[in-house]
Amino acid sequence: MDQNRPPYSSLITKEGSVEFQINNLTNRVLRLTFHLKQHSKDYSSQRGLRKILGKRKRLLAHLAKTNPIHYENSINRLGIRKSGTR
Numbered sequence: 001m002d003q004n005r006p007p008y009s010s011l012i013t014k015e016g017s018v019e020f021q022i023n024n025l026t027n028r029v030l031r032l033t034f035h036l037k038q039h040s041k042d043y044s045s046q047r048g049l050r051k052i053l054g055k056r057k058r059l060l061a062h063l064a065k066t067n068p069i070h071y072e073n074s075i076n077r078l079g080i081r082k083s084g085t086r
Contacts, residue, residue, distance in 0.1 A: 018063045019074055025056040026078050 014020055032049045036042060060080075064071040074080075 018059050018066075019070060022056055022059050022063065022074055023078065025052050025059070026080065028052055029056065 029049065029052055032045055032052065036045055036049065039045065060071065060074075063074065
């Protein structure tokens with residue numbers, strides 16, 4: 001197992017699944033957030049982070065509609081706060 005991957009990443013085996021994509025995007029968000037703490041004026045990375053967050057938000061909305069149980073499990077496992085409905 002890769003040293004950089006969190007332990008919960010091994011639970012999701014299908015690379016094309018929505019859960020895997022959300023997990024992968026969450027890991028990228030964490031890495032970019034750490035990078036931006038050190039390089040606060042890196043505007044290209046800020047833009048990339050916003051794009052990743054938007055994609056993850058859309059995937060989470062899709063997962064919430066199609067499979068609410070997996071949505072709740074993913075939210076809890078990754079420590080992502082539950083987005084409110086408007």
